[in-house]
Amino acid sequence: MTPQPTAATDPGHDGVHISHGRAWIDRSAGVRIGYTVAEPSSPPEKKASKTVVLLHGAPQTRHAWRHVLAPLARAGYRVIAPDYRGAGASSKPRDGYDKWTMAGDVHTLVHDELGIEGPVSVVGHDLGSMLAFGYALRYRDDVVSLTTMEAPLPGTDYYEQRKVAKSAWHFDFHANPDIAVYLTHGRERWYVTRFFDDLTYQPDAITDADVDVYARAFQAPGAMRALCEIYRELDRDARIHRDAVASGGRLSVPVLASGGAAQALAASYQGMCEEIADHVTGHLVEDSGHWVPEENPEGFVRMFLDFDHRARTA
Structure with missing residues (x-):
């Protein structure tokens, strides 16, 4: 199925076509996934042959990637940024929040609904990294x-x-949804702002307008409970992932372990990834806290393009 754009080429992104849509993933379960696609504005015979899938974190939506869509498309990529199950414009069912199932949503979107052929580069931030690993x-x-x-x-x-x-x-x-949903109800904007205030190195990177986008997303019916279900499944995800490594071996594809250089925890990520992958590169993004693609999008783009080029030409 070819994506049906709901927006014309953004005039502020010369040379790039950006479109948005929602795709049915599982009609019986009522699951639809919202997404954005960015790609070079080229003749059909010169369309991008490389695809990258960007998986956002929490408490966020695909809006988190707004600064990097056009630069990656200009670099020759077809860029797919979905709202994963439970977030943004995507459905918020009662279950299915283990990362194995959520990975199935993304795979169906990319290959069955958007018609992408061949393997893709997968990028995750925050909870999106856990999904990308799955x-x-x-x-x-x-x-x-x-x-x-x-x-x-x-x-x-x-x-x-x-x-x-x-x-x-x-x-x-x-991981205790009844408590978390009750205590945050009506306070969603204050709650999400707390994470940005605590974890941001560049104080102006996430504006009041951006917080409005995220706050509206988590004020939607079922959104906060869906976020909680994603966390509640993490220990089960750990068991599933350990079993997958035990049965299938460590990952053999190149893995980039990254984070904001201003974050104290970031130095631990390379060693963590070396537990589950054979070929790990560590790279911290300067002048960034937790919200890397929003705090230093240029640094993220440079890092990813260099890493992915080496991965594709190895």
Whole structure:
């Protein structure tokens, strides 16, 4: 199925065509996935042959990638940025929030609905990194490279250590949906702002207008509960991922372990990824805290293009 654009080429993005849509993934379960596609504005015979899938974190939506869509498209990529299950314009069912199932959503969107052929580069930030890891384990032959940023990956020893740290209080809080939903109801904007205030190095990177986008997303019916369900599944994700590594071996594709250089935890990510992958590159993005693609989009784009080029030409 060819994506049907709901917006014309953005005049502010010369040479790039950006479109948006929602695709049915599972009609019986009522699951639709919202997405954005950015690609070079070229004749059909010169369309991008490389595809990168960008998986956002929390409390966010695909809006998190707004600054990097056009630069990646100008670099010759078809860029797919979905709202994963439970976020943004995507459906918010009661279940299906383990990363194995969510990876299936993304795979169906990319290959069955958008008609992309061949393997893709997968990039995740925050919770999106956990999903990207699950995708790489489930669809090993469909991944050119894996980029992870700013998250402990379920299935690693580092995840087990990190989830019990005091600063990871939100893991347990969100894993109790009834409590979390009740306490944040009507306070969603204040709640999401707290994460940006605490974890941002560049204070002006995420504006009030951006916070409005995220706040509206999590004020939507079912959105906060969906976020909580994603966290509640993390320990099960860890078991699934460990079993996948035990049965299928460590990842053989190139893996980039990244984060913001201003984050104290970022130095731990390379060692974490070396637990589950054979070929790991570590690279921290300067002048950035947790929200890497928003705080230093230029640094992220340079890092990814260099890494993915080496992965594709190795």
